[in-house]
């Protein structure tokens with residue numbers, strides 16, 4: 318990977334490729350639909366890009382024939398390509414070997430278009446006595462996933478609640494509603510620990526070891542989302558261009574953009590830097606700007622937000638203040654009206670946002686907060702947390718959405 322220029326990589330990774338695995342009925346398709354914000358079924362293509370009739374795929378799965386190399390794409394979000402393991406526990410040893418071969422080939426592929434970028438392994442929680450079955454054991458023990466991050470997804474997590482309730486029902490008599498919820502939640506945690514699943518997944522002998530863990534619940538309900546899975550996957554990726562590719566599939570997930578931009582800020586906070594690269598690297602995380610506005614233009618438009626140095630401010634203070642101001646402005650600009658195709662219009666949206674910010678009392682608030690954060694000398698994760706807390710509580714876009 319080191320031999321490929323970042324720019325070429327960005328151009329070549331046009332779509333984010335995920336392999337989703339897990340037993341039949343684990344909730345895989347439901348997750349993919351949530352991620353793509355649809356209730357439709359995906360379109361299925363073979364490796365040559367030829368569309369396959371969904372009915373044919375279905376009937377061959379029934380006969381125990383499933384081709385893991387088939388690509389699934391949802392019309393609502395073609396930025397993703399999914400591969401489905403389709404409950405391989407029911408399949409033969411040959412099917413398992415095919416899956417292993419597929420992962421190994423795609424994890425070490427020389428053609429960029431063949432790479433898979435992440436693996437989501439779904440483990441359902443609706444039967445806590447059987448969380449780690451033969452299929453999980455085989456996958457985690459034997460599959461070499463190379464540099465591809467595996468995210469373990471505990472699906473149907475709410476199913477642990479009735480088990481927890483059943484166990485402590487008697488102790489809940491006469492207890493206040495608040496106390497009941499607390500005790501049930503504690504029992505759920507105990508039950509989860511008792512399954513031993515985390516220890517199984519972290520076994521040092523495993524070839525595939527999850528980089529992160531996500532709990533999902535009520536995914537079959539309308540008002541839920543998969544944002545935690547997308548965030549966890551984003552931060553499990555080592556490569557910044559891949560991260561950027563995943564974030565750009567999430568046009569309406571501004572919170573994720575903000576978190577990535579803060580990670581850039583934190584990374585630069587205690588380094589030497591130049592403002593131009595810095596603000597541009599922050600702007601890269603906002604998909605509404607991506608490819609629609611030239612690098613030089615974005616640098617010029619954001620320039621008024623840079624904090625000039627003085628004898629009384631440290632470099633870290635200047636970086637933090639400029640970074641916070643830039644993120645707040647870019648988030649706000651995503652809500653301003655602009656036609657998606659015209660670059661001047663995107664530019665003018667950012668210009669208006671800068672103008673609005675500079676005339677608002679937020680300038681003074683940001684100055685104070687940056688100074689205070691610097692005084693407390695936070696670093697790394699702690700610094701990121703403080704900044705996130707501030708930005709989420711002070712979005713300028715709140716004024717727009719509140720007015721509606």
Ligand SMILES: Nc1nc2c(ncn2[C@@H]2O[C@H](COP(=O)(O)OP(=O)(O)OP(=O)(O)O)[C@@H](O)[C@H]2O)c(=O)[nH]1
Pocket residue numbers: 339340341342343344345346347348403404472473474476533534535536537
């Ligand atoms: N209670 C609950 N049910 C869920 C959840 N997610 C999915 N389901 C339900 O579980 C069932 C199986 O979901 P699918 O998404 O089809 O599972 P799958 O892993 O794709 O199954 P196969 O395609 O057969 O391998 C469906 O009835 C879903 O509505 C959840 O978070 N909670």
Ligand SMILES: [Mg+2]
Pocket residue numbers: 345346347
């Ligand atoms: Mg399915």
